[in-house]
Amino acid sequence: xxxxxxxxxxxxxxxxxxxxxxxxxxxxxxxxxxxxxxxxxxxxxxxxxxxxxxxxxxxxxxxxxxxxxxxxxxxxxxxxxxxxxxxxxxxxxxxxxxxxxxxxxxxxxxxxxxxxxxxxxxxxxxxxxxxxxxxxxxxxxxxxxxxxxxxxxxxxxxxxxxxxxxxxxxxxxxxxxxxxxxxxxxxxxxxxxxxxxxxxxxxxxxxxxxxxxxxxxxxxxxxxxxxxxxxxxxxxxxxxxxxxxxxxxxxxxxxxxxxxxxxxxxxxxxxxxxxxxxxxxxxxxxxxxxxxxxxxxxxxxxxxxxxxxxxxxxxxxxxxxxxxxxxxxxxxxxxxxxxxxxxxxxxxxxxxxxxxxxxxxxxxxxxxxxxxxxxxxxxxxxxxxxxxxxxxxxxxxxxxxxxxxxxxxxxxxxxxxxxxxxxxxxxxxxxxxxxx
Amino acid sequence: xxxxxxxxxxxxxxxxxxxxxxxxxxxxxxxxxxxxxxxxxxxxxxxxxxxxxxxxxxxxxxxxxxxxxxxxxxxxxxxxxxxxxxxxxxxxxxxxxxxxxxxxxxxxxxxxxxxxxxxxxxxxxxxxxxxxxxxxxxxxxxxxxxxxxxxxxxxxxxxxxxxxxxxxxxxxxxxxxxxxxxxxxxxxxxxxxxxxxxxxxxxxxxxxxxxxxxxxxxxxxxxxxxxxxxxxxxxxxxxxxxxxxxxxxxxxxxxxxxxxxxxxxxxxxxxxxxxxxxxxxxxxxxxxxxxxxxxxxxxxxxxxxxxxxxxxxxxxxxxxxxxxxxx
Numbered sequence: 001x002x003x004x005x006x007x008x009x010x011x012x013x014x015x016x017x018x019x020x021x022x023x024x025x026x027x028x029x030x031x032x033x034x035x036x037x038x039x040x041x042x043x044x045x046x047x048x049x050x051x052x053x054x055x056x057x058x059x060x061x062x063x064x065x066x067x068x069x070x071x072x073x074x075x076x077x078x079x080x081x082x083x084x085x086x087x088x089x090x091x092x093x094x095x096x097x098x099x100x101x102x103x104x105x106x107x108x109x110x111x112x113x114x115x116x117x118x119x120x121x122x123x124x125x126x127x128x129x130x131x132x133x134x135x136x137x138x139x140x141x142x143x144x145x146x147x148x149x150x151x152x153x154x155x156x157x158x159x160x161x162x163x164x165x166x167x168x169x170x171x172x173x174x175x176x177x178x179x180x181x182x183x184x185x186x187x188x189x190x191x192x193x194x195x196x197x198x199x200x201x202x203x204x205x206x207x208x209x210x211x212x213x214x215x216x217x218x219x220x221x222x223x224x225x226x227x228x229x230x231x232x233x234x235x236x237x238x239x240x241x242x243x244x245x246x247x248x249x250x251x252x253x254x255x256x257x258x259x260x261x262x263x264x265x266x267x268x269x270x271x272x273x274x275x276x277x278x279x280x281x282x283x284x285x286x287x288x289x290x291x292x293x294x295x296x297x298x299x300x301x302x303x304x305x306x307x308x309x310x311x312x313x314x315x316x317x318x319x320x321x322x323x324x325x326x327x328x329x330x331x332x333x334x335x336x337x338x339x340x341x342x343x344x345x346x347x348x349x350x351x352x353x354x355x356x357x358x359x360x361x362x363x364x365x366x367x368x369x370x371x372x373x374x375x376x377x378x379x380x381x382x383x384x385x386x387x388x389x390x391x392x393x394x395x396x397x398x399x400x401x402x403x404x405x406x407x408x409x410x411x412x413x414x415x416x417x418x419x420x421x422x423x424x425x426x427x428x429x430x431x432x433x434x435x436x
Numbered sequence: 437x438x439x440x441x442x443x444x445x446x447x448x449x450x451x452x453x454x455x456x457x458x459x460x461x462x463x464x465x466x467x468x469x470x471x472x473x474x475x476x477x478x479x480x481x482x483x484x485x486x487x488x489x490x491x492x493x494x495x496x497x498x499x500x501x502x503x504x505x506x507x508x509x510x511x512x513x514x515x516x517x518x519x520x521x522x523x524x525x526x527x528x529x530x531x532x533x534x535x536x537x538x539x540x541x542x543x544x545x546x547x548x549x550x551x552x553x554x555x556x557x558x559x560x561x562x563x564x565x566x567x568x569x570x571x572x573x574x575x576x577x578x579x580x581x582x583x584x585x586x587x588x589x590x591x592x593x594x595x596x597x598x599x600x601x602x603x604x605x606x607x608x609x610x611x612x613x614x615x616x617x618x619x620x621x622x623x624x625x626x627x628x629x630x631x632x633x634x635x636x637x638x639x640x641x642x643x644x645x646x647x648x649x650x651x652x653x654x655x656x657x658x659x660x661x662x663x664x665x666x667x668x669x670x671x672x673x674x675x676x677x678x679x680x681x682x683x684x685x686x687x688x689x690x691x692x693x694x695x696x697x698x699x700x701x702x703x704x705x706x707x708x709x710x711x712x713x714x715x716x717x718x719x720x721x722x723x724x725x726x727x728x729x730x731x732x733x734x735x736x737x738x739x740x741x742x743x744x745x746x747x748x749x750x751x752x753x754x755x756x757x758x759x760x761x762x763x
Binding site for chain 1 (some may be wrong): 513599619627729
């Protein structure tokens with residue numbers, strides 16, 4: 001390198017620069033697998049402290065969780081040392097986090113995603129805790145908290161349903177009725193289109209919202225059992241039943257908001273909020289997007305319409321979040337105490353006070369303070385015969401993120417290619433599920 | 437510039453390899469022994485070994501480990517879950533992965549577009565700015581500014597420009613209503629080009645600064661001579677200045693190839709590598725980062741990326757070394 005008259009540094013094509021280039025390329029290509037040196041907090045064992053790794057980085061849940069821990073400290077005299085990470089980062093690093101020096105207790109999801117780490121021996125079974133808190137939870141929640149070995153690994157805290165959201169005022173004004181069957185649903189979509197509304201708001205830029213749509217159509221059309229088999233990699237994606245689900249989806253795709261792959265789910269929620277769209281299939285956390293109090297009060301939802309009368313509306317997609325204990329907690333006695341506290345109705349009530357977009361996992365929690373929306377969500381989940389979690393929680397996350405997400409984005413844009421898409425999904429599924 | 441290096445390198449080579457040489461001479465005591473004190477030898481030894489260890493650990497070990505992993509399946513949990521699968525990952529990649537070949541194609545398109553559009557544009561801007569026009573520094577700063585921004589920021593900014601509902605472009609041309617949508621981010625026929633506009637916007641500034649530096653290094657007497665010979669501006673540029681920029685062109689080529697192969701952050705922020713914008717680097721990331729990751733499979737993609745880089749870089753290295761030897 002030397003200085004030019006203008007004072008600019010002039011890089012010369014030396015061997016060194018080039019080697020650096022090669023090195024850079026090699027590191028880019030090779031370094032990624034080793035980016036795993038991120039662990040939890042390394043505080044020494046202190047009988048008065050329980051460490052807790054949290055993915056609740058958004059202000060509302062973060063405060064809600066902090067309130068629970070404060071109440072726990074008051075009751076037990078144990079301090080909870082919380083280590084909060086950005087929720088996406090937390091999920092991405094969970095592998096190396098649990099293998100390194102994880103916190104005693106950590107926040108996680110129910111379903112396959114919990115069972116995976118339990119089966120790998122990265123979590124401690126907590127059957128003792130469940131002996132005491134078992135009475136607080138309905139059967140469906142108990143099933144969600146068990147690993148494949150039948151032992152309990154999770155204490156659920158809250159849950160929320162996926163449903164079709166709409167604005168009461170719009171339905172009232174135009175005289176729409178809540179559809180309960182597929183035909184009614186299609187008729188309503190047609191009517192909305194005539195009324196210059198976007199029938200179904202949709203944004204799939206983040207690639208997961210389409211997974212939710214598929215889940216609903218599939219368990220309505222083919223039933224819970226088939227859905228579970230499909231998610232577990234046992235049923236084939238080239239099965240005629242799957243094809244039928246996609247045909248039904250193709251039927252309603254024209255009523256979805258255009259240009260979905262380029263739109264975030266938040267932007268799609270805004271079209272519902274501004275009354276430009278009639279309906280929106282989403283998790284109940286969509287309520288967080290309704291910042292205007294009047295609009296929030298106007299928000300309502302109904303269960304996805306029945307497709308096959310044999311299955312009716314018996315399945316509800318209700319992702320559940322809770323807590324797990326890492327494989328060798330430094331303060332096991334304290335951690336058990338904390339888990340036990342987290343499974344009490346009191347802890348859930350404290351959480352819901354600060355975050356009203358979800359409902360308690362326990363049936364013992366007080367429902368008096370629920371908003372009408374929460375009450376409805378609670379009833380919907382309590383009455384459900386089957387609960388599913390969400391495709392990326394019910395199936396292998398590597399399969400959903402690398403195969404299903406791009407495949408469904410492609411389908412949403414070009415539904416005609418469904419046959420080749422399904423056989424491609426099936427081929428990739430086989431190799432992924434075959435590996436370990 | 438070339439002359440500079442050739443002058444430097446023989447000098448560097450003339451210095452004896454610091455670690456080994458003095459050790460050998462210990463047995464045959466001569467006057468030379470005093471040349472390097474114990475401390476000097478220690479310092480030199482450290483200077484040679486530390487970087488070597490770092491280099492081996494950070495470049496070679498990781499690269500070789502990654503190549504080895506490409507022939508296995510591994511979910512990243514415990515070393516005993518690594519299973520040897522031979523060429524299966526590659527077979528799967530080439531035959532089954534619907535995103536792989538588009539990704540290779542997009543990396544190539546990325547390179548071609550960067551070479552064809554922003555590079556000549558950068559050269560053009562550099563030539564104009566080299567003419568000592570007024571406010572030259574202001575223009576330089578303006579064009580160079582995007583290079584200072586991180587790619588992620590650029591991706592975020594352009595994503596706002598292209599947003600189908602509220603973005604600048606669709607709002608201006610009225611394409612944000614049902615029936616008239618232009619989906620810049622999601623439509624696979626459009627999104628790669630939309631991102632390449634953003635990438636070119638940055639790359640132009642980068643190329644401009646490289647060429648500007650190159651132009652400052654061109655001997656003014658060459659231009660004088662060509663002016664005396666009666667050449668016009670274009671002839672001077674074509675026959676005198678441009679050939680004198682040869683070393684700069686080489687850097688530009690290498691820089692652009694590297695940019696095309698490492699393209700990642702911009703797209704990742706823009707739309708996460710959805711259909712139409714798949715890139716090898718993004719496939720590596722989506723397969724490796726995350727829970728129950730497919731580390732073997734992701735490494736196989738990384739190995740493909742490494743091979744492509746080698747195909748491009750090795751011929752260049754060979755020719756450079758050959759030139760040095762000749763000099």
